Amino acid sequence: MGQSKTRTDRSNRSALPSIAWSAHQERTSKPSRKKQRNTDAESLIKKPNRPRVYAGFLHSNNKMATIEQVLDPLVPTKSGRDLSLSELQRLTLRRLRGDKHFIPMLMLGVEGVIDRKRALAEVQSLSFIGRHLLQIEQDYIAFEIKLRSQGKWPADHS
């Protein structure tokens, strides 16, 4: 019985007009594997230009959340004032390490230059300067979230 159904299906297919069949194929066929591989390759090439920017933590597993996840209303995250000191510290260290536009800073009354290496050390040790940097970073994250949600964040820094 199964064999006869197969034969019937084949005969039906051959009976379809050729144009209608190719249209049917386009509608129902999956994208070719070759094409998929190309798409994946393109996205891999783009990744180095768009490093992940973290801005909070996922509620589900307490892993760091990207800024896109924080901005996504469907992804439960915590950020800003909801972060504990240690979470803010972890997040700040990650963001400072990943910020390719970081510029060394001076603070009036503070000896020397606060370059990235020193900023990381100060935040790591939660020194007076480190705590000040945490406060700035917390405000900076809020600033970034606000501007990104308004579409005002500079494209070069996305």
Next chain:
Amino acid sequence: MASGSFLAIDYDSASDDPHLSSRVATEFRRANVEPRLKQVLALVPEPNANGWKDIADDITNDVVYFSGCGHGSEMAFPASPLAPVLTPGGYDTAKIRHRIIHLLACSTAIGLGPDLVSNGKADAFIGYAGLFSFPDPTASVDGATFANIFLDCDAQIDYCLTEGGSVSDAIKLTKSYFQHQSDMLLAQNPRVAHCLLVNAGLLRGPLVDSDDDNEFGKSSASFASSLQALSG
């Protein structure tokens, strides 16, 4: 030129403060701000003030403005353990009364500033309630040094007062200038642009959006009003 004078207390005045940040800020002010101030006020020469006593004799009745730049703390300027020039109560009220005091220094608006107004009877105090930070002078954008952009924002206080504005006008202008410069820098470096806004948020002085006076003095204070009060 007006008949008034101004006193510049900077990092050279506190000889034990060798910080790069203080030196950069002072050099900027000497090159850009003091010449503008000198158009309306005479500079009191005071190269080495190791403590209040060193400058007290130089503060005559025509000195209407103190500008300071360097290492500050909540209760001292400069925040030098050896020779702070200004500390709460560590001055003669007669030498502070009716003056306008502007300190480009960290945290002095928290304790020292209100004391200079409430106890010293200064007409106005302008300063910062936290750490004033600015980029390393080697960093620049389109030929403009980031550090100079930051220091130029604070200098709007001096420029506005020099042009006859009140302290309230000066703070309004300066806050909006910080915002403007932040907007301009956003595309180049959002972190730096944000840092300008942090500094703007720390700026304290007589109330900006009100004619009422506050713990930082009279919003209507100006060089002219101070001079008039001192000579009256």
